[in-house]
Amino acid sequence: xxxxxxxxxxxxxxxxxxxxxxxxxxxxxxxxxxxxxxxxxxxxxxxxxxxxxxxxxxxxxxxxxxxxxxxxxxxxxxxxxxxxxxxxxxxxxxxxxxxxxxxxxxxxxxxxxxxxxxxxxxxxxxxxxxxxxxxxxxxxxxxxxxxxxxxxxxxxxxxxxxxxxxxxxxxxxxxxxxxxxxxxxxxxxxxxxxxxxxxxxxxxxxxxxxxxxxxxxxxxxxxx
Amino acid sequence: xxxxxxxxxxxxxxxxxxxxxxxxxxxxxxxxxxxxxxxxxxxxxxxxxxxxxxxxxxxxxxxxxxxxxxxxxxxxxxxxxxxxxxxxxxxxxxxxxxxxxxxxxxxxxxxxxxxxxxxxxxxxxxxxxxxxxxxxxxxxxxxxxxxxxxxxxxxxxxxxxxxxxxxxxxxxxxxxxxxxxxxxxxxxxxxxxxxxxxxxxxxxxxxxxxxxxxxxxxxxxxxxxxxxxxxxxxxxxxxxxxx
Numbered sequence: 101x102x103x104x105x106x107x108x109x110x111x112x113x114x115x116x117x118x119x120x121x122x123x124x125x126x127x128x129x130x131x132x133x134x135x136x137x138x139x140x141x142x143x144x145x146x147x148x149x150x151x152x153x154x155x156x157x158x159x160x161x162x163x164x165x166x167x168x169x170x171x172x173x174x175x176x177x178x179x180x181x182x183x184x185x186x187x188x189x190x191x192x193x194x195x196x197x198x199x200x201x202x203x204x205x206x207x208x209x210x211x212x213x214x215x216x217x218x219x220x221x222x223x224x225x226x227x228x229x230x231x232x233x234x235x236x237x238x239x240x241x242x243x244x245x246x247x248x249x250x251x252x253x254x255x256x257x258x259x260x261x262x263x264x265x266x267x268x269x270x271x272x273x274x275x276x277x278x279x280x281x282x283x284x285x286x287x288x289x290x291x292x293x294x295x296x297x298x299x300x301x302x303x304x305x306x307x308x309x310x311x312x313x314x315x316x317x318x319x320x321x322x323x324x
Numbered sequence: 325x326x327x328x329x330x331x332x333x334x335x336x337x338x339x340x341x342x343x344x345x346x347x348x349x350x351x352x353x354x355x356x357x358x359x360x361x362x363x364x365x366x367x368x369x370x371x372x373x374x375x376x377x378x379x380x381x382x383x384x385x386x387x388x389x390x391x392x393x394x395x396x397x398x399x400x401x402x403x404x405x406x407x408x409x410x411x412x413x414x415x416x417x418x419x420x421x422x423x424x425x426x427x428x429x430x431x432x433x434x435x436x437x438x439x440x441x442x443x444x445x446x447x448x449x450x451x452x453x454x455x456x457x458x459x460x461x462x463x464x465x466x467x468x469x470x471x472x473x474x475x476x477x478x479x480x481x482x483x484x485x486x487x488x489x490x491x492x493x494x495x496x497x498x499x500x501x502x503x504x505x506x507x508x509x510x511x512x513x514x515x516x517x518x519x520x521x522x523x524x525x526x527x528x529x530x531x532x533x534x535x536x537x538x539x540x541x542x543x544x545x546x547x548x549x550x551x552x553x554x555x556x557x558x559x560x561x562x563x564x565x566x567x
Contacts, residue, residue, distance in 0.1 A: 248471070251467070251471070252468075252471075255451065255464045255467065255468055256451075258455050258457070258460050258464060259451060259454035259455045260454045260455075260456070261454055262454075265447075265450065265451065265454055268447045268450060269447050269451065269468065272440050272443040272444045272447060273444060273471060273472065273475050275436075275440050275479055275482070276475065276478040276479050276481070276482035276483075279482040279483070279486055280482060283486070298485065299485075302481070302482065302485070305478075306478060309474055309478065310471070310474070313470065313471060313474055317388070317467050317470065320388050320463045320466070320467055321463075321464070321467055323463065
């Protein structure tokens with residue numbers, strides 16, 4: 101079986117599992133919403149201020165939500181030791197990881213799609229005219245977040261206090277991604293919206309570096 | 325044992341000479357005066373930190389390729405010693421910055437990057453503490469160390485593109501840069517001395533880790549034999565061990 105086909109099957113399994121209950125998605129959206137609302141108490145969200153701080157706030161909410169949402173990705177395979185069953189299947193380790201990365205990418209993107217309009221309304225920012233460019237930034241940023249997050253979820257699944265450990269491993273590593281994503285989102289929310297190509301290239305570079313590293317290291321990650 | 329003692333004494337003498345040279349032989353800096361002398365140990369600790377983390381990165385790759393436990397021991401030793409050097413750098417930095425820049429801390433590219441580096445490798449040490457199974461601990465922390473090492477240049481690049489306040493490279497930064505010849509000799513001595521201290525500690529830490537691994541294996545063996553013995557039958561392995 102090719103890696104792509106095996107990854108598609110894993111992806112379908114993850115999606116079926118999630119859409120039976122939708123609990124992960126609901127919790128993620130609510131959590132990010134709580135963060136966004138809490139930030140409104142930290143500073144006055146008038147239009148000028150929101151242009152300056154809004155993108156940073158939005159990405160921090162995504163990062164926090166992501167570091168919590170990604171945790172069950174491998175941890176829930178531990179309950180019935182289903183990861184052993186997956187490992188025994190005649191598919192490559194990377195197919196398992198890729199399927200999970202894609203599933204997490206879809207969950208995270210769905211949460212972002214729900215949050216973005218709410219955020220724009222609450223912080224009085226206009227999305228008209230920048231939606232397609234914003235989606236490009238979101239896709240690149242979310243890909244980096246889910247690639248590293250899924251790998252670290254496989255790491256933290258074997259540890260005690262895994263819910264606390266995952267953000268500790270993930271958030272410092274994601275600082276370059278945060279800077280690049282915030283900077284490119286800020287330039288889109290400015291008075292004269294522009295797509296910052298340097299930061300966009302940086303985001304793409306981040307994704308490529310860590311996707312390659314996951315591909316090279318996935319067998320060590322999943323070995324028994 | 326004798327050789328180790330001799331080497332330790334030699335490194336102690338070397339670091340003493342480096343300290344003396346930095347305090348009394350190096351010329352006074354024109355604008356910063358005495359406080360500038362912290363430079364010799366500030367720069368030297370960063371240098372030692374990069375070497376230690378480089379050792380940790382190489383050891384992690386070697387562990388994943390060969391699967392030999394000694395590489396894992398070297399990896400954790402490299403990270404621990406690197407974190408120690410990083411902490412020294414993060415403490416001497418603000419001590420120098422306060423009188424010279426007027427502030428303890430600034431979110432400049434180099435400071436932010438090293439702070440993130442410090443956090444990443446503290447997370448590595450935490451991860452090791454939280455995984456029970458020794459095999460899992462070794463392979464997962466090696467994967468994390470490689471990810472963290474790949475992140476370092478990205479963190480630096482992102483911060484560099486974003487904002488920076490650190491001085492332009494003084495030593496090899498093109499025209500108009502350069503140190504007084506005596507200063508650069510003292511700096512070289514200090515770089516070498518701190519590097520030797522780092523290597524000494526690293527080797528000792530590596531030995532300790534190997535001994536710990538051995539002790540853990542022996543304890544495991546004793547415990548598993550104890551379980552067999554409690555069944556009322558002495559296993560052949562136990563009899564063999566008693567002889």
